[in-house]
Amino acid sequence: MDGVIRQLGAITLQLAQAVEKALRDVPDFRALEMALLQATQEAARQVLVTALEAVDRQLMEQRDRR
Numbered sequence: 001m002d003g004v005i006r007q008l009g010a011i012t013l014q015l016a017q018a019v020e021k022a023l024r025d026v027p028d029f030r031a032l033e034m035a036l037l038q039a040t041q042e043a044a045r046q047v048l049v050t051a052l053e054a055v056d057r058q059l060m061e062q063r064d065r066r
Contacts, residue, residue, distance in 0.1 A: 007050045015043040 018039035026032045 011046045
């Protein structure tokens with residue numbers, strides 16, 4: 001479980017860095033909107049992968065006990 005929490009922290013940090021970069025570098029509101037959309041979609045994808053991997057590990061451990 002500590003690994004999952006650590007991964008979620010890293011994902012959150014990556015998202016915050018992407019938001020900061022977008023706010024600093026994009027030329028207009030439309031580009032900002034697109035950069036933030038892409039960053040949040042990537043963060044959501046990473047969170048989903050992390051959650052599914054954790055569930056998979058848990059199911060494998062339970063299966064081995066039977």
